[in-house]
Amino acid sequence: KNPATVLSNKVSINSNITMKVSTSTLGFPRMGPKRELKFALEKNWKGTIDADALLKVANSVEEQAWSLCNSSIGGGRVTCGDYYLYDGVLTWCNYMGVVPKRHQGIASSMDRMFAMARGVDGATALSMKKWITSNYHYMVPECDTKELLQADFSPYMADVKRGIAALGKECATPVVVGPVTIAYLTQFESFSKGYHNEQRKNLLAKLLPLYQQLLKDVAATGVTEIQVHEAALVFEDADILPLFQTTYPAILPTQGPAINIVSFMEDVGQSHYEWLTSVKEFDVISMDFTRGDSLSLIKANGFPKDKTLGCGVVDARSVWSIDPTKVKPILDAVLPIAGGNLRIQPSASLQFTPWDLSCEKEILAHPAGAVLAFATQKLKEVSVVAKACSNPDVLDSYSTAWTKYRAVASAPNSAVGQRIKSLASKDFERSEKFEARRPKQLKGVPLLPTTTIGSFPQTKEVRSLRTQKKKGLLSQKEYEAAIDQQIALAIGIQTGLGLDILVHGEAERTDMVEFFAQQMEGMLFTTNGWVQSFGSRCVRPPIFWADIHRPTAMTVREFKVAQDLTDKPVKGMLT
Numbered sequence: 001k002n003p004a005t006v007l008s009n010k011v012s013i014n015s016n017i018t019m020k021v022s023t024s025t026l027g028f029p030r031m032g033p034k035r036e037l038k039f040a041l042e043k044n045w046k047g048t049i050d051a052d053a054l055l056k057v058a059n060s061v062e063e064q065a066w067s068l069c070n071s072s073i074g075g076g077r078v079t080c081g082d083y084y085l086y087d088g089v090l091t092w093c094n095y096m097g098v099v100p101k102r103h104q105g106i107a108s109s110m111d112r113m114f115a116m117a118r119g120v121d122g123a124t125a126l127s128m129k130k131w132i133t134s135n136y137h138y139m140v141p142e143c144d145t146k147e148l149l150q151a152d153f154s155p156y157m158a159d160v161k162r163g164i165a166a167l168g169k170e171c172a173t174p175v176v177v178g179p180v181t182i183a184y185l186t187q188f189e190s191f192s193k194g195y196h197n198e199q200r201k202n203l204l205a206k207l208l209p210l211y212q213q214l215l216k217d218v219a220a221t222g223v224t225e226i227q228v229h230e231a232a233l234v235f236e237d238a239d240i241l242p243l244f245q246t247t248y249p250a251i252l253p254t255q256g257p258a259i260n261i262v263s264f265m266e267d268v269g270q271s272h273y274e275w276l277t278s279v280k281e282f283d284v285i286s287m288d289f290t291r292g293d294s295l296s297l298i299k300a301n302g303f304p305k306d307k308t309l310g311c312g313v314v315d316a317r318s319v320w321s322i323d324p325t326k327v328k329p330i331l332d333a334v335l336p337i338a339g340g341n342l343r344i345q346p347s348a349s350l351q352f353t354p355w356d357l358s359c360e361k362e363i364l365a366h367p368a369g370a371v372l373a374f375a376t377q378k379l380k381e382v383s384v385v386a387k388a389c390s391n392p393d394v395l396d397s398y399s400t401a402w403t404k405y406r407a408v409a410s411a412p413n414s415a416v417g418q419r420i421k422s423l424a425s426k427d428f429e430r431s432e433k434f435e436a437r438r439p440k441q442l443k444g445v446p447l448l449p450t451t452t453i454g455s456f457p458q459t460k461e462v463r464s465l466r467t468q469k470k471k472g473l474l475s476q477k478e479y480e481a482a483i484d485q486q487i488a489l490a491i492g493i494q495t496g497l498g499l500d501i502l503v504h505g506e507a508e509r510t511d512m513v514e515f516f517a518q519q520m521e522g523m524l525f526t527t528n529g530w531v532q533s534f535g536s537r538c539v540r541p542p543i544f545w546a547d548i549h550r551p552t553a554m555t556v557r558e559f560k561v562a563q564d565l566t567d568k569p570v571k572g573m574l575t
Contacts, residue, residue, distance in 0.1 A: 021342050021389045022077070022342075022343050022386070023073040023386050024286075024343055024345040026316070029375050030065075030532060032064070034528070037057060038538055041535070041536040042536055068379065072376070072383065076171075077225060079227060081160045081163065082349070083159065085114075086534075089140075090139035091113065092182060095156055097151050098149060103116050106120075109152060118535070126139045127139075136534065138185075139534075141187065142187050143188055148206065149210060160172070160221060174223055176227065178228050179204060179207040179211050180230055181230050183201075184232045211251045215252060218257075225260055227260045227262050228262065231264070233276075249279055259282055261279075263288065267296075277303065284307065286310025287310065288347040289313045291317070291347065298337050299333060299337065309338040309343060310345055311344055313331070313347070315346075319373065319374060319543055320372060321371050321381065322373070323402055324398050324402070328395065331389060342389065346382065350379075354526065355374060355375055356528075357376065363526060368405055384398075408546075413522070442501070445501060454505075456486075456506065465483065466510065490505030490507070491566055501569050502571070504559060512575045513542065514539075516554060520551075523548065524543040525540070525542055554574075
């Protein structure tokens with residue numbers, strides 16, 4: 001059952017230890033290199049393509065990812081069963097029948113899942129929360145029934161079998177979202193802490209036989225390893241450990257594939273680490289070495305010699321390439337402690353990074369370009385770090401690139417540096433106290449004034465203006481005049497509705513982050529660096545590469561235009 005024997009590099013640590021270094025992925029971006037899945041999803045929701053056409057696009061994107069992963073990491077393990085149309089937690093709740101009553105009448109599995117995600121008439125959507133410490137949003141499960149769960153894992157098993165056909169049984173590694181994570185994240189009808197924990201236990205008791213049968217079915221396919229992703233391992237809550245102890249090893253097959261228990265985005269903490277290393281049925285323990293302090297846990301407690309350490313040393317949350325000054329100390333410490341088996345892998349699923357850097361020509365020509373890496377490049381880095389375990393010289397090119405970059409990036413912006421040096425305590429204090437300021441603000445508005453959040457819809461007309469300006473069909477003056485008309489429309493609508501505090505509608509803003517970032521220095525902007533935020537929603541975060549500086553005023557022009565159109569106060573909207 002030792003998975004590290006598959007396609008590994010042997011590294012001699014000393015005369016008594018032979019280290020086997022293998023590689024693995026933990027997941028890959030799901031939208032596609034050109035956001036193919038995003039556009040297919042939105043066409044399906046509009047009714048212009050059916051479910052079969054949507055799945056055809058999704059399968060094509062998944063197969064591209066399989067091929068890319070398989071060719072990049074030197075014959076290591078590639079995940080399957082983890083390409084979700086909307087969200088992983090949502091998909092697994094749908095598989096297991098953890099569905100609120102308001103959505104249970106929808107017969108089609110896909111339609112029911114999208115109804116849970118987006119809402120339908122008479123049945124609101126599930127809520128969203130940030131996924132651990134990332135900017136990705138997951139759908140929060142809800143359980144409002146005491147009925148037995150009706151599971152349907154047929155879509156999952158079909159995807160796993162497709163992965164096996166494409167990658168082979170030695171490479172294809174099914175991903176299972178763990179039951180403790182599902183139970184822990186679920187909202188129940190009562191939210192009192194003590195009762196909530198009892199409800200988790202009750203839900204977990206229903207989930208365990210479903211998972212037990214599922215894992216038997218997955219094992220029967222002949223795969224040699226299963227990844228169980230338990231995000232709850234990194235949560236600090238004393239109530240979680242008993243849930244884990246109830247679940248494992250109870251649900252695991254007694255024979256068959258190796259079990260890789262996976263955590264990410266933080267260290268697992270002392271109590272969880274002690275428990276993880278004590279469960280003999282876990283063959284691989286995968287941890288994040290880029291956030292938290294997994295290295296201290298390993299150093300303080302050692303690591304079982306009969307297990308493989310999944311070392312998440314390639315940062316799956318960052319667009320920066322591997323930095324030898326950070327990677328080498330981790331390898332130097334981990335190689336002797338791991339006792340014989342080491343797995344090099346990303347720190348989490350690569351879904352949190354854009355697909356490929358190679359299309360970003362302007363960024364690659366920038367001084368920071370040589371030290372950036374998107375998901376495709378990070379796959380190569382997994383293989384490079386694995387080779388570095390026996391030949392550290394393979395990291396030399398990365399060291400050279402970082403040295404050159406730091407020489408440029410570390411040169412401070414003189415204006416920023418001077419302003420920082422001249423900061424005094426008075427700069428952190430308001431010139432007037434609240435009691436003096438408040439009477440001067442919002443004169444003439446009711447005690448409980450009405451307002452709106454800020455952003456009006458980005459209509460086709462507004463998007464068209466932006467496209468025309470980008471193509472040179474509109475001058476800056478013409479573009480601003482057209483935007484001013486949109487501002488006037490927004491002010492007029494709010495005035496007609498009788499609102500007390502108005503907003504200008506933000507028609508000029510492409511994205512609440514990008515709009516401001518593009519007006520500052522020290523940031524880079526991608527052409528195709530899309531990252532999934534939730535569902536089909538993708539964003540292109542700016543990249544901070546040097547001191548951040550604002551050379552001109554932001555939003556002041558639009559604010560003045562809006563305020564000149566009304567006697568009512570207009571909010572200045574900042575991200």
